[in-house]
Amino acid sequence: MEQTKKEGRYGRIYQQLNELLKKPGDFNSRLSTIAAVLHHKMDYFFWTGFYLLNEGELIVRTYKGPAACQVLEKGRGVCWACILRGESIIVADVHAFPGHIACDSRSRSEIVVPLKDKGGNITGVFDIDSKDIGSFDETDQVWLERIVGLLC
Helix, strand or coil: CCHHHHHHHHHHHHHHHHHHCCCCCCHHHHHHHHHHHHHHHCCCCCEEEEEEEECCEEEEEEEECCCCCCEECCCCHHHHHHHHHCCCEEECCHHHCCCCCCCCCCCCEEEEEEEECCCCCEEEEEEEEECCCCCCCHHHHHHHHHHHHCCC
């Protein structure tokens, strides 16, 4: 997607989510809203969802797209790398990422953003896959970090 178009779309999505998340709802409904809006408005998002930490395990929660891995092997893959590094990760070609976990072989690129509580502790990740190599860039990272920030 062309950069100007991408920036504009993210800006509109951010405003929409900001308004939607002001309405009453629990944490899971907020996760569902973010995943649904982004998945349906960004045409290159193939899998869009959240994995949350629960007693040391990274377990899938709300998502849109094909079936997901239920629990991600500890210390392996892009999602765990995001947690261990404490920062967002963009992977242009997941098949070149050491230890990549292939929940669906059609996924080719990925971005993972850490999900933090109000104290700054990582509680999970927002994981997005694309069927195309090199789909994600710094624009995606900046906007997805802002969007995840709406959860705090």
